[in-house]
Amino acid sequence: MAKFRLTMARQHGERIATEKGFETLPVDPFKIAETEDIMIVPKPAIAKGVSGGIIFDEDYPSIFYATDIDNDGYQRFTVAHELGHYFLDGHPEEILKSSKMHISRAGFSQGDSSIELEADHFASGLLMPTLLARKELGSGVIGLSGIEALADKSKCSLTAAAIRAAECSPYPMAILVSEGPNISYCFMSEGFKSLGKLTFLRKGTPLPDSATREFNRDPENVAYGRHLTQETSLADWFDGPAHIKLDEEIVGLGSFGHTLTVFSSDALAENAYEEEDEEASLVQSYTPRFAYGR
Incomplete structure (x- = not known):
């Protein structure tokens, strides 16, 4: 489509x-x-x-x-x-x-x-209109916690908020929904896509050997909405540069029977916010200032 x-x-x-x-x-x-x-x-x-x-x-x-x-x-x-x-x-x-x-x-x-x-x-x-979602995501809270804050503020499901966060995130982020050993779908932010030539995770393909795959092996992790965070890398999941480390934040989605995984990094987020601040400063420095009342 x-x-x-x-x-x-x-x-x-x-x-x-x-x-x-x-x-x-x-x-x-x-x-x-x-x-x-x-x-x-x-x-x-x-x-x-x-x-x-x-x-x-x-x-x-x-x-x-x-x-x-x-x-x-x-x-x-x-x-x-x-x-x-x-x-x-x-x-x-x-x-x-x-x-x-x-x-x-x-x-x-x-x-x-x-x-x-x-x-x-x-x-x-x-x-979750773009401007309102970006305002909430720009609060400085990144990863799963930021998605949970957006879900709470918008009164939306966690998965809907996660997808919207990936579309609107000011910093590199990817979200993955899985069921059992297989991938259901994946969304990547524009900043995440720019981290290198990445492999797109396609629906129906097996999860790689990972914390998420191990988490899904126990149905109670999903049913009871348990959380787990492990360190991973861009290479482990997306065939990207191995030196880029990511947090793999995992949460079971209860009766939905699926698992949400969020990939982000404090370091990548800080760089993104610094670039935004530099761009804003540059725009401001080139903004004409007029004297009124003279």
């Missing part, structure tokens, strides 16, 4: 958040649905793995979301995802081709399904 389609979907979500008057985090998808006269219905999942859906069956559509996973951030993301199907051009028409009801599995787990990926990126932009 063309990357610009996903970028446009995310930007559309950001525009909706702005148009609905949200200037600070959190953005409330339930209130946005209310402004559109969309009924929101909490109900049990109708099938395993289903997060929610949207029904185009009345004068106004309705959205339902599953409650079997008791996680407010996940449910808010699900509602935001369904709003993507409502707001994004072509989605209602695509859905109505086959049925008035569309069932989703929100959360970047739809593989190559175009409208599902677009709805996920819409939800990400809606709940």
